[in-house]
Amino acid sequence: MDVNRYLDIAPEVKEALENGKPVVALESTIISHGMPYPQNVETALNVERIIRENGAVPATIAIIGGRLKAGLSKDQIEYLGKKGYDVPKTSRRDLPVIVAKGMDGATTVATTMIIAAMAGIKVFATGGIGGVHRGAQETMDISADLEELAQTPVMVICAGAKSILDLGLTLEVLETKGVTVIGYGTEELPAFYTRKSGFGVDYRLDTPEELAAAFRAKLDMGLKGGMLVTNPIPEEYSMDPDVINKAIDEAVEESVKLGIHGKQTTPFLLAKIKDITGGDSLASNIRLVYNNAALAAKTAGKM
Ligand code: PSU
Numbered sequence: 509m510d511v512n513r514y515l516d517i518a519p520e521v522k523e524a525l526e527n528g529k530p531v532v533a534l535e536s537t538i539i540s541h542g543m544p545y546p547q548n549v550e551t552a553l554n555v556e557r558i559i560r561e562n563g564a565v566p567a568t569i570a571i572i573g574g575r576l577k578a579g580l581s582k583d584q585i586e587y588l589g590k591k592g593y594d595v596p597k598t599s600r601r602d603l604p605v606i607v608a609k610g611m612d613g614a615t616t617v618a619t620t621m622i623i624a625a626m627a628g629i630k631v632f633a634t635g636g637i638g639g640v641h642r643g644a645q646e647t648m649d650i651s652a653d654l655e656e657l658a659q660t661p662v663m664v665i666c667a668g669a670k671s672i673l674d675l676g677l678t679l680e681v682l683e684t685k686g687v688t689v690i691g692y693g694t695e696e697l698p699a700f701y702t703r704k705s706g707f708g709v710d711y712r713l714d715t716p717e718e719l720a721a722a723f724r725a726k727l728d729m730g731l732k733g734g735m736l737v738t739n740p741i742p743e744e745y746s747m748d749p750d751v752i753n754k755a756i757d758e759a760v761e762e763s764v765k766l767g768i769h770g771k772q773t774t775p776f777l778l779a780k781i782k783d784i785t786g787g788d789s790l791a792s793n794i795r796l797v798y799n800n801a802a803l804a805a806k807t808a809g810k811m
Pocket residue numbers: 535537538539541542543599615616617618635636637638639650651652653670770771772773774775778
């Protein structure tokens with residue numbers, strides 16, 4: 509496969525990869541659809557700084573003018589952040605047309621994994637992944653992120669899954685697809701805004717070395733697919749479970765009433781939850797992304 513025909517790796521990222529230095533991939537749907545401007549741009553730039561402070565090179569991933577980009581400039585991050593919802597949210601199924609038409613695209617977890625793997629990047633930090641939506645027994649709304657974790661060799665470090673999803677069913681699908689779900693320093697799946705969900709993870713690991721060793725073993729055995737590391741939000745930034753769960757229930761109810769579906773669902777719910785909580789959820793969201801970026805950089809350093 510001649511990936512270089514489509515892929516531009518930023519010089520700093522390329523240099524790091526060629527010399528075996530740690531690199532961390534970052535997604536861009538979190539910038540365009542996951543947070544409002546200008547907090548989205550500020551967060552994206554801070555995340556890059558945190559990764560550098562922890563000894564790795566950041567590679568924010570997006571599609572610009574039909575080119576797959578591993579590593580963006582500040583101006584490109586500002587551009588995506590300002591355009592927001594006007595940049596198409598691009599998951600695996602969207603990729604061929606976005607590229608062929610020379611369009612811009614904001615990469616989801618799934619697409620970021622695809623491009624990271626093409627570039628040779630093994631570790632990817634984000635906030636939350638997509639999963640099995642509540643009511644999926646009827647709607648069949650299951651994120652392509654889960655399928656990607658089953659087939660593409662990238663470690664995804666997130667803060668667990670938020671209860672806009674059905675966490676129990678999300679774990680069942682991950683099990684079926686053979687995706688290891690690791691709790692970083694915890695036996696319990698973190699629920700994004702809070703440290704606890706009531707659901708267990710598959711394995712608890714406690715250091716970046718242990719995370720890297722598990723992923724290395726997987727790669728060495730030739731097992732396809734990624735690995736999901738769930739890293740609890742730091743205690744001081746976690747939200748009151750009653751407050752956040754009530755906001756989530758309200759947002760889900762509203763989305764059902766308005767008939768929101770398909771790729772609009774996750775961005776709609778995130779924006780709604782932010783409004784209901786008066787911005788508190790956004791503040792927590794930003795902090796947990798920083799926390800994941802630091803862990804990803806340290807883990808990439810041991811890979
Ligand atoms: N969860 C978040 N913030 C996000 C997303 C999920 O807390 O920004 C984004 C990610 O890019 C993820 C995508 O890959 O939403 C999942 O969308 P869907 O459920 O449509 O697959």
